[in-house]
Amino acid sequence: MDLKKVQNFHNTRELAIATFYYISGSVFGPLILFLGLGYFLDQAFHSKPKMLIVGFFIAFITSNVLLFKKAKRVTELIESYKSTPKNPGDEQDSVVIKK
Secondary structure, three states, X not given: OOHHHOOOHHHHHHHHHXXXXXXXXXXXXXXXXXXXXXXXXXXXXXXXXXXXXXXXXXXXHHHHHHHHHHHHHHHHHHHHHHOOOOXXXXXXXXXXXXX
């Protein structure tokens, strides 16, 4: 994600949509994958709910790891843009969008 592109409503909207898709994929992707795998393992080994529950917990952990990694990257990106003031005479920290 590049904060240089966030200059008007249209680009901000695209950023919000991209974030929504990433979060949805980070939650539902592992959930579908690991629950499906758990379901098929339950069918194969006749251990009805055990593998499904294990798959759910693995999906939960995977989703959290993906979301925390993304949040860390976005936070670091925002912090890197806070280091320079908006105007040459400004003393306060602010997000600067460089062209």
